[in-house]
Amino acid sequence: MDPIISIRHLNKYYGPRKVLSDISIDISPGQIIGYIGPNGAGKSTTVKILCGLISDFTGEVLIRNIDVKKNPVEVKSLIGYVPEMAELYDVLTPLEFLRFIGVLYNLPAEVAAGRAEIMLDAFGLAGNKDQRMDTFSKGMKQKVLIISGLLHNPEILILDEPLSGLDANSVIIVKDLLDKMASNGKTIFYCSHMMDIVEKVSDRIILINEGKVVADGTFEELKMKEGDNTLEKIFAHLTADESLTGASEKLINAFGNDHGNK
Amino acid sequence: MTVFDKIFLRLFLLFAPLYRRMNVDINHLKAILTAKLTIDNRRPSTFNQMQSRQEKKELNRATLSTMSSALVMGLLLLISFAISQDMTTRLTVWFSMFIFILASTLISDFTAVLIDIKDNMIILPKPVNDATFVTYRLLHITIHITKILLPMLLPTLVFLLVKGEVAVLIPFLAMAFMATLFAVFLINAVYILILKITTPEKFKSIISYFQIGFAIVIFGAYQLLPRFMDMTAVGDLQISGLKYIRLYPPFWFAEACEAFRSFSFGNMQILSIALSVLIPLLSIILVIKYLAPSFTQKLSLINSSAVEIKNASPEKDNLSKKRFALTEYMAGKITNGEKELMGFLFTWKMMGRSREFKIKVFPSFGYVLVIFLLIILDQKTRPLAEIISLSAKGRMFIILLIYFSSLISITALAQISYSDKSKASWIFNASPLESPGNIITGALKSVIAGFVFPLFLLFALFGIPVIGPRIVPHLVIGFVNLIALCSLLAYFYLRKLPFSQPPSKSGSMNFVNSMLTLALSFLFGIIHLRFFDKFPALLVMSLVSIAITWFFLSTIRKTKWENVQNQTTQ
Numbered sequence: 001m002d003p004i005i006s007i008r009h010l011n012k013y014y015g016p017r018k019v020l021s022d023i024s025i026d027i028s029p030g031q032i033i034g035y036i037g038p039n040g041a042g043k044s045t046t047v048k049i050l051c052g053l054i055s056d057f058t059g060e061v062l063i064r065n066i067d068v069k070k071n072p073v074e075v076k077s078l079i080g081y082v083p084e085m086a087e088l089y090d091v092l093t094p095l096e097f098l099r100f101i102g103v104l105y106n107l108p109a110e111v112a113a114g115r116a117e118i119m120l121d122a123f124g125l126a127g128n129k130d131q132r133m134d135t136f137s138k139g140m141k142q143k144v145l146i147i148s149g150l151l152h153n154p155e156i157l158i159l160d161e162p163l164s165g166l167d168a169n170s171v172i173i174v175k176d177l178l179d180k181m182a183s184n185g186k187t188i189f190y191c192s193h194m195m196d197i198v199e200k201v202s203d204r205i206i207l208i209n210e211g212k213v214v215a216d217g218t219f220e221e222l223k224m225k226e227g228d229n230t231l232e233k234i235f236a237h238l239t240a241d242e243s244l245t246g247a248s249e250k251l252i253n254a255f256g257n258d259h260g261n262k
Numbered sequence: 263m264t265v266f267d268k269i270f271l272r273l274f275l276l277f278a279p280l281y282r283r284m285n286v287d288i289n290h291l292k293a294i295l296t297a298k299l300t301i302d303n304r305r306p307s308t309f310n311q312m313q314s315r316q317e318k319k320e321l322n323r324a325t326l327s328t329m330s331s332a333l334v335m336g337l338l339l340l341i342s343f344a345i346s347q348d349m350t351t352r353l354t355v356w357f358s359m360f361i362f363i364l365a366s367t368l369i370s371d372f373t374a375v376l377i378d379i380k381d382n383m384i385i386l387p388k389p390v391n392d393a394t395f396v397t398y399r400l401l402h403i404t405i406h407i408t409k410i411l412l413p414m415l416l417p418t419l420v421f422l423l424v425k426g427e428v429a430v431l432i433p434f435l436a437m438a439f440m441a442t443l444f445a446v447f448l449i450n451a452v453y454i455l456i457l458k459i460t461t462p463e464k465f466k467s468i469i470s471y472f473q474i475g476f477a478i479v480i481f482g483a484y485q486l487l488p489r490f491m492d493m494t495a496v497g498d499l500q501i502s503g504l505k506y507i508r509l510y511p512p513f514w515f516a517e518a519c520e521a522f523r524s525f526s527f528g529n530m531q532i533l534s535i536a537l538s539v540l541i542p543l544l545s546i547i548l549v550i551k552y553l554a555p556s557f558t559q560k561l562s563l564i565n566s567s568a569v570e571i572k573n574a575s576p577e578k579d580n581l582s583k584k585r586f587a588l589t590e591y592m593a594g595k596i597t598n599g600e601k602e603l604m605g606f607l608f609t610w611k612m613m614g615r616s617r618e619f620k621i622k623v624f625p626s627f628g629y630v631l632v633i634f635l636l637i638i639l640d641q642k643t644r645p646l647a648e649i650i651s652l653s654a655k656g657r658m659f660i661i662l663l664i665y666f667s668s669l670i671s672i673t674a675l676a677q678i679s680y681s682d683k684s685k686a687s688w689i690f691n692a693s694p695l696e697s698p699g700n701i702i703t704g705a706l707k708s709v710i711a712g713f714v715f716p717l718f719l720l721f722a723l724f725g726i727p728v729i730g731p732r733i734v735p736h737l738v739i740g741f742v743n744l745i746a747l748c749s750l751l752a753y754f755y756l757r758k759l760p761f762s763q764p765p766s767k768s769g770s771m772n773f774v775n776s777m778l779t780l781a782l783s784f785l786f787g788i789i790h791l792r793f794f795d796k797f798p799a800l801l802v803m804s805l806v807s808i809a810i811t812w813f814f815l816s817t818i819r820k821t822k823w824e825n826v827q828n829q830t831t832q
Contacts, residue, residue: 051387077389087383089297091304096297103293104388132304 002065004029004156004187005050010059012045019045021211032178032188034202038239042211043191044084047160050189051081064155077105080154082146084161090133094120094144097133098151105152112151119147123170138165146174157181158189163197175201199231209239264325267299270405285393294385294398299405325409333413335363340417349523350502353516357441361512365445366476367410369452369469400550403446411442433522437515440542444511447545470621478628514538596711597704605704609678609760613712618765619677626673633666650729657794664721664740665787668747671713672779675751678705679758680765687762698759699821705760706752714744739804743786746807749814751779757825
């Protein structure tokens with residue numbers, strides 16, 4: 001089967017700084033990819049390139065055989081993107097916002113409105129659908145943001161830390177939803193720092209560090225290869241320069257001889 | 263959306279076939295514009311949901327206030343008809359002012375309303391093509407302009423009608439439209455230029471300086487123009503006699519209008535008509551085709567370029583570190599205890615770095631400057647000679663200068679509690695700070711050190727060489743009095759932590775308060791003037807001021823948590 005996402009020799013610079021270095025990845029439809037790496041490793045840059053937001057890279061990125069560089073608009077319509085920084089036009093109400101997004105994804109108005117109502121209801125926001133979002137909590141905004149990524153039933157879902165601010169019940173809903181979407185043949189590209197969740201939801205885990213792929217495989221494969229039994233340990237093992245206990249020692253030692261007030 | 267928005271939107275979507283030919287997706291365009299116009303009309307409400315539901319009834323407020331301030335600007339434009347008897351001259355002045363006012367209003371609106379960085383996160387990841395995005399920006403701008411344009415034109419149209427100049431109405435409207443296109447082109451050119459010479463990060467700060475400058479120029483023009491007009495009104499100036507006037511775009515618009523009015527179409531008139539139509543159209547095509555795309559692309563870099571900014575030069579960092587060490591040293595001398603020092607330094611840094619604070623406070627420097635110029639440049643009274651001789655009039659001028667400068671510190675004090683980042687003040691509540699009093703006195707001292715002291719340094723710098731050492735005691739007394747005034751104000755208005763209130767809470771009452779406090783400042787000034795050469799009385803006055811300062815400072819220092827109105831606890 002043709003890969004739905006194909007990245008070939010992807011390089012990206014910010015000024016003189018190289019943020020992505022010769023990344024090549026093929027992703028088949030129906031997979032949930034856990035895309036992890038330390039802060040500044042290049043995760044968000046990769047995501048922005050996949051979404052057609054950054055075009056000044058070298059290498060080739062094909063989404064369902066469409067070149068992102070040549071045809072970003074077509075690629076964007078295949079993707080549902082939930083960015084990390086929850087930006088919304090928060091003086092709009094969720095329903096107004098989602099209808100607006102629906103038009104941008106070329107959904108008929110009634111379809112968008114219908115889906116939006118159902119999805120808001122599913123997330124327990126039915127009662128808030130006509131309230132301005134500037135009064136919403138972080139979790140409520142995040143739910144609207146997730147809905148805005150799902151609304152047009154995209155082939156590919158790209159999620160950047162999608163669970164931030166969500167309560168435990170909503171986390172369960174989203175995790176379940178991801179499973180169901182994957183079994184319906186959707187591809188999910190999941191970026192997160194929460195190792196335990198990535199470990200559970202991903203069919204395949206890609207770890208990048210300093211712009212390079214340093215591990216790629218199922219969780220079982222990574223465990224075998226690296227000899228650690230949790231993703232957290234594998235992550236630390238592959239990306240930390242010095243031992244992490246050393247760092248926590250340093251933090252504790254910063255107090256000097258002060259043993260606290262009591 | 264208001265009725266106005268709906269009408270304008272319909273109007274501009276009449277050109278849909280044209281847009282479609284430019285590869286614009288009309289559905290996308292309409293959706294984005296509808297959303298954006300709705301957003302423009304709604305101020306972010308930080309109140310709870312009950313209130314925001316009520317607020318929906320008053321949605322039109324933002325649009326209405328924009329339109330009414332445009333109406334005021336429109337009235338200002340009528341000045342041009344008082345300048346000369348010659349219609350071409352009048353209209354040239356009119357179009358110059360019109361283009362200037364429009365361009366300056368828009369340049370600030372562009373960042374505040376029209377260039378929303380959120381677009382990068384929300385619209386760009388959606389399958390919206392570039393042509394649509396650019397057209398949306400342009401139409402959004404156009405609708406916004408129309409909202410300003412109509413009220414701005416209204417006074418002049420009424421004036422022309424009343425004067426029976428019916429023949430000029432249609433060409434005048436057409437030329438105003440062309441001049442608007444030209445103004446838009448000018449703004450775009452300025453924007454591109456700014457983006458060329460600076461990073462998108464600094465872009466907003468630069469634009470905010472434009473805003474400050476604009477506020478000052480408008481105020482200055484309002485105050486100074488009528489005075490200069492006294493001089494020029496006699497001469498019936500004929501602007502068409504000037505040599506290079508044909509290079510000046512407002513003149514084309516004016517001459518084109520006049521050509522239709524007097525129905526005289528000589529070669530020169532034809533040239534002006536051609537220029538006034540072609541140049542704006544060509545420049546707007548230039549904007550759409552070449553400038554706008556690169557512009558949006560640059561703006562979309564705003565997020566990513568933040569990464570590069572971190573690699574700023576270490577030398578520069580060192581320099582500002584050294585400069586700050588000096589501030590810290592000085593602050594240590596005038597503050598009392600660590601908490602107050604912390605409050606001082608915190609306020610100092612926030613005042614110096616927060617853009618919104620600068621936008622609110624820095625124009626007052628300009629106002630004060632304009633008033634100074636007004637006093638000093640007045641031809642009839644020969645104020646400088648009076649000041650030097652310390653005559654009765656000269657004394658009044660000195661008192662006026664000293665006490666009017668308090669407008670700056672009053673404005674600063676009124677703004678110091680407000681910030682976009684007001685929510686960050688949770689840190690004060692979370693930390694084991696016994697009382698907020700010391701922080702507030704620190705903030706007060708910071709305002710005095712930043713907005714009162716430097717002015718008196720300036721006064722001394724100019725005053726001592728011009729007037730001689732006789733002025734020194736008056737400067738000292740003025741300084742002491744203004745400090746007392748600030749402490750008094752702080753006691754009434756500054757019972758909040760610095761930068762702890764959302765900006766929406768600062769509102770209309772500020773103007774009334776400023777006027778009241780300015781009057782209070784003048785009360786100090788009048789007493790000062792009354793006893794100008796009675797030294798013992800002035801000594802008593804300054805002792806009273808010192809006592810006032812001491813009393814209010816120690817009262818503020820005792821402020822308890824219960825007295826501090828706070829937003830963050832909810």
